[in-house]
Amino acid sequence: MIELLFLLLPVAAGYGWIMGRNSERSRHRHSHNPSSRSSSYLVSDEYIHEYLKSLKGKATDLDFFCRQLVDTATSLVRQGKVDTAVALVEQAIKDEKISSPDVLCFLAKQYTAMGLLARAENTLLPLLKRSKSRAHAIGPLLRVYQSLKTWTNSLSLFQEHSDDFRSDDLHIVSHHICEYANHEETSAQKSSLLDIALGAAPNNVRAMLEKAQCEIELGHLNIAQELLSAARRTSGLYRILELEKALYHQLNEPDDYLSILIQFTLDKPNLSAILFMLDNYHEQLNIEHIEDILQSCQQASIEKEARQLILRWYIITHFEESHFLRQMVQHDLEKHSAYRCQNCGFSTPSFSWNCPSCNQWDTLHLKLI
Numbered sequence: 420m421i422e423l424l425f426l427l428l429p430v431a432a433g434y435g436w437i438m439g440r441n442s443e444r445s446r447h448r449h450s451h452n453p454s455s456r457s458s459s460y461l462v463s464d465e466y467i468h469e470y471l472k473s474l475k476g477k478a479t480d481l482d483f484f485c486r487q488l489v490d491t492a493t494s495l496v497r498q499g500k501v502d503t504a505v506a507l508v509e510q511a512i513k514d515e516k517i518s519s520p521d522v523l524c525f526l527a528k529q530y531t532a533m534g535l536l537a538r539a540e541n542t543l544l545p546l547l548k549r550s551k552s553r554a555h556a557i558g559p560l561l562r563v564y565q566s567l568k569t570w571t572n573s574l575s576l577f578q579e580h581s582d583d584f585r586s587d588d589l590h591i592v593s594h595h596i597c598e599y600a601n602h603e604e605t606s607a608q609k610s611s612l613l614d615i616a617l618g619a620a621p622n623n624v625r626a627m628l629e630k631a632q633c634e635i636e637l638g639h640l641n642i643a644q645e646l647l648s649a650a651r652r653t654s655g656l657y658r659i660l661e662l663e664k665a666l667y668h669q670l671n672e673p674d675d676y677l678s679i680l681i682q683f684t685l686d687k688p689n690l691s692a693i694l695f696m697l698d699n700y701h702e703q704l705n706i707e708h709i710e711d712i713l714q715s716c717q718q719a720s721i722e723k724e725a726r727q728l729i730l731r732w733y734i735i736t737h738f739e740e741s742h743f744l745r746q747m748v749q750h751d752l753e754k755h756s757a758y759r760c761q762n763c764g765f766s767t768p769s770f771s772w773n774c775p776s777c778n779q780w781d782t783l784h785l786k787l788i
């Protein structure tokens with residue numbers, strides 16, 4: 420038995436040597452011209468070095484080099500080879516001392532997606548020092564701060580570099596400041612932060628509403644009234660109506676409120692506002708009001724089901740004091756309505772300003788499902 424083993428050993432060693440030589444050859448063959456190969460061959464450190472060397476040979480200037488680098492890395496990410504893409508870009512940055520915002524932002528975006536948030540932040544912060552690259556870094560940095568929920572950082576970023584914010588970033592930072600304001604204790608503190616949020620994005624309905632709420636609490640009813648009527652001009656959110664209800668209750672002017680409510684539903688017919696009105700004010704509504712509302716729903720092409728719900732609700736509240744029917748309609752409403760994200764389609768029964776699925780702001784809208 421032992422003799423047999425000794426006999427087989429040289430055979431196995433010889434086989435190993437031949438296989439090793441073959442793979443060496445094939446590696447040599449493949450590495451002959453790395454730039455002509457597809458990026459899917461980039462799997463080891465050695466290939467990364469070769470690829471970068473050949474890219475440098477072809478590149479007429481650093482801009483060209485960076486563009487090609489980001490293109491290759493992007494296609495690697497699309498193939499699911501995120502680790503390789505990151506290793507490639509990291510190596511290029513190290514070798515060539517790259518400070519191009521496109522390359523650094525690409526890398527930071529990958530770090531953020533991988534949850535390496537401190538690394539993403541450290542990659543982006545140097546870009547803030549140069550005025551030319553600052554605007555590039557702001558959006559990705561805000562995404563990092565949003566994941567970390569470090570709203571104070573977003574606020575400082577805005578206060579230091581507000582001139583370099585793009586309009587999308589202004590909208591996002593305005594929400595971040597609202598989140599920050601929610602953690603403050605007093606209405607006065609909240610209100611002054613919300614002023615900054617409104618300074619960043621004057622059309623941010625959330626900032627208007629949250630500030631109006633503070634002002635109602637502080638007894639500044641005129642300021643709240645102005646904010647809410649501005650919000651009403653911008654948006655059809657039923658939360659405006661809720662706050663106006665609280666405001667007009669304090670002002671003791673219920674009739675004014677009802678006419679605002681009806682006008683609101685006619686101007687900006689939408690499901691949540693209509694349901695709010697039916698729920699809270701069905702006793703004051705007459706058949707003319709309902710006809711007007713149905714007509715504006717039709718013009719705004721609100722779903723057929725919504726119009727049916729309005730009619731059924733009206734019939735139940737006015738002609739049939741049946742507890743059972745009322746429960747049925749309520750059940751239908753709960754079952755059929757949900758907040759759906761206009762960006763990613765995510766559905767949730769409860770409202771939030773930020774979509775839990777895609778992290779976009781202001782994208783959840785009430786829908787019948």
Ligand SMILES: [Zn+2]
Pocket residue numbers: 760761762763764765774775776777778779782
């Ligand atoms: Zn979404």
